[in-house]
Amino acid sequence: MxxxxxxxxxxxxxxxxxxxxxLCFPDCAEMREGDKVPDPTNCFRYYYCSDPEGTGDLIHSSEPLDCPEGYYFNAELHILECEPIVPENMHCTALCxxxxxxxxxxxxxxxxxxxxxxxxxxxxxxxxxxxxxxxxxxxxxxxxxxxxxxxxxCYNLCDPCDLYCTHEGKVPDPVDCTMYYYCDPPLLSHFECPNDETFNPDTLVCEQSLTGNCTNLC
Structure with missing residues (x-):
């Protein structure tokens, strides 16, 4: 049955x-030609929206753009522009x-x-x-x-070789399975597992490897 x-x-x-x-993707719905939308994974990047066929169906640019150094992308709907970082403000919220x-x-x-x-x-x-x-x-x-x-x-926005710092906590180092990062968006601190241990991306802790080696994510 x-x-x-x-x-x-x-x-x-x-x-x-x-x-x-x-899902976690740049959203150009209800936007206009040339509008900017935030990169939902990174508060310092943004995408442009465009209507390639003139049908009203907008898509986002294939690659994000970076705000200038010292700036972040303000995702408020009435702003949607890069603005100077103000230390007391919360710039990196609602990331995915x-x-x-x-x-x-x-x-x-x-x-x-x-x-x-x-x-x-x-x-x-x-x-x-x-x-x-x-x-x-x-x-x-x-x-x-x-x-x-x-x-x-196809949904092709997940890159196993990219490092997504979207919430506070540990994230694996995609190129070295004996190391990990502690993420506090947008800050990252690099750590090495002690005693020849490897970092388990499922449990998010360093563990003794049963095989004596480990496999990198990319």
């Missing part, structure tokens, strides 16, 4: 599309990690950040169920919540 339910649910979901869960796509509502579809041919179905208990796009629609479009033939619709 469970497999029949899953097949039926998948058919409806892939055919109709559902609102996606909590593009590699942590979370379910917000049961029944929504969210991308698998490691495989564009797969997606996740959000369940009632907050967990998710992995599923695969059909062969005739091999790519999951994270914006529409539909499988499609367009590979450019």
């Amino acid at each position: 469970a497999s029949v339910w899953r097949l039926a649910f998948t058919f409806v979901a892939v055919g109709l599309g559902f609102c996606h869960g909590k 990690n593009p590699c942590e796509v979370k379910c917000t509502t049961p029944g929504t579809l969210i991308p698998n950040v490691n495989d564009c041919g797969m997606y996740k179905i959000c369940l009632d208990n907050g967990n998710s169920l992995d599923d695969v796009c059909p062969s005739n629609l091999p790519y999951f479009d994270y914006e529409t919540g539909l499988c499609s033939q367009d590979s450019s619709a």
